[in-house]
Amino acid sequence: MSVLRPLLNGYLRLVEKRKLARTRDVHKIRRDFAKTARLLFRAPRGTQITRSRLVGAGEVLRVTPAQTRSDLVIFYIHGGGFVFGSPDTHGAMLGALAQRLGAVAVLPYYRLAPEAPFPAAIEDVAAAYQALLDSGVSAQNIIVGGDSAGGALAFNLLSRLCAASGPLPRALFSFSPLTDFLHEGASFRENAAREAVLPAAQAGLMAEMYLAGADPRDPDISPLLASYPGAPPVWITVGSTEILRDDARRMAAHLRDQGVSASLEEEHDLPHVWPIFHNTLPEARVTLDALARWITQVPPTATES
Known part of the structure; x- marks a missing residue:
């Protein structure tokens, strides 16, 4: 592990986690996170980042590297507790x-x-996925991804597609996904103090804002309760000290029980969604390298439903 890991964890725990824990104003949370992202996160040189609109859906952000050599399209759903990001x-x-x-x-x-x-x-995400297909992108060339709350939405999308018999993406990956809205994983309590980013109470509050009275046991809400017949390969990573550690562990086991190829990479004491710190944290770059290798090894589906 790098010397930056404990330094980053310490900063996040002492500053960002405390700030998030005492803030109830979602507009302030949104402004603060947007400001942090502008200051700390940089795309590789030559990357083009532009807004566009998919016919039949809303706006999307299109990220194009300096050199394209693949037909793959990463369909990525951002996290932020359903209230920011x-x-x-x-x-x-x-x-x-x-x-x-x-x-x-x-x-x-x-x-x-x-x-x-x-x-x-999830309605917006599903509409965007369908619009991407309608634009001419083959499902077998789509890699769905998401982090945290976006990981929940990625699995929500996958369960919907499985129930409707496709067309299914080639694969799905997730960083530190939320999969259980009942928060019944032991890590939600055991890691409450060690968690570097998410205050457990705030995570529950954000989930309540999102649910607005909906049943957290609804399989369309909690991915851990949904079915995934015929799902493509899944890759999940999570930190050992995250409150969502057991969400990831149980999700991988749940998928395997249904015959889905599910890889779980649990890393020691890394912060929630650490790949976002790729500019500064060596472990973030290692994880992105590992994910890229995994994606390139997933074969395309033989046919599309």
Whole structure:
């Protein structure tokens, strides 16, 4: 592990986690995170990041590396507890992954809670996925990804596609996904103090804003309760000290129980969604390298439903 890991964890725990824990104003949370992203996160040189609109859906952020050599498209759903974050805050990280793959990334803008609670976000994501297909991109060339709350939405999308018999993406990956809205994983309590980013109480509050009275046991909400018949390969990574560690562990086991090829990479004491710190944290770059290798090894599906 690098010397930067404990330094970053210490800063996040003492500054960012405390700030998030005491803030109830979602507009301030959004402004603060957007400012942090502009200051700290940079895409590789030559990356083009532009807004565009998909016919039949809303706006997306398109991230194109300096050199493209692949037909793959990364369809990435940003995190932020369903109440903050945007494609703009995550575009630099996707630029780093896109560079490794020589592929384009597309990040949909979805409506946020509490202004637009469930099911607004998943409806927007599903519409953007369908619009991407309608634009001529083959499902077998789409890699779906997401982090944290965006990981939940990625699995929500996958379960919907499986239920409708496709067309399914080639693969799905997720950084530190939320998969259980009941927060029944032991790590939600055991790691509450060690977690570097997410205050456990705030995570529950944001989930409540998103649910707005909807049942957290609904399989369309909690990925851990959904079915994934015929799902493509899945790759998940999580830090050992995250409150969502057991969400990732149980999700990987849940997928395997259904015959899905699911890889789980659990890393020691890394912060929530650490690949976003790719500009400064060596472990973030190692993880992006590993993910890129995994994606390139996933074969295309033989046919599309």
